[in-house]
Amino acid sequence: MALATFGAGCFWGVEYFFRQIDGVINATSGYMGGDVSKTRYEEVKAGDTGHAEVVQVEYDASVVSYEELLAVFWSNHNPTTLNQQGEDVGHQYRSVIFYHNERQRELAEKSKQELIASGKWGERSVVTEIVEKQEFIAAEDYHQNYIIKNDLPSCHISF
Secondary structure, eight states: OEEEEEEESSHHHHHHHHHTSTTEEEEEEEEESOSSSOOOHHHHHTTOSOOEEEEEEEEOTTTSOHHHHHHHHHHTSOTTSTTEETTEESGGGOEEEEESSHHHHHHHHHHHHHHHHHTTTTTSOOOOEEEEOOOOEEOOGGGTTHHHHTTOOOSOOOO
């Protein structure tokens, strides 16, 4: 099994759309990229820790490729809004790819450049960060599979 970690706004919707992909074994909501090794939702939501809300995806690379996961990431959020997705505003909602190895970094950079070259976002800059993974902190249990547990529609719009 392989790991990939993405931040694209509120983790509830991000987790939901990755769970729909064949080959994804698990998608776990959590926090990455902050200044402290332990945190909780209230601190992250307040913007006090530097963490991003992320989803760590465990996947079977023989079924789904990292490139396919990147395509899902790019198509399910707006990578041109700095520190914001929809109504969620703050550094914790930034668009970010945390790579787990050099190959993931290369593929993430390539996919970002391809997105820019496609002209899909016109004159707007793609602000997505591509940074090395840091410590992953799983979010509290009530955040896991939140959309399904609470019978909610996905809060993300496909682009």
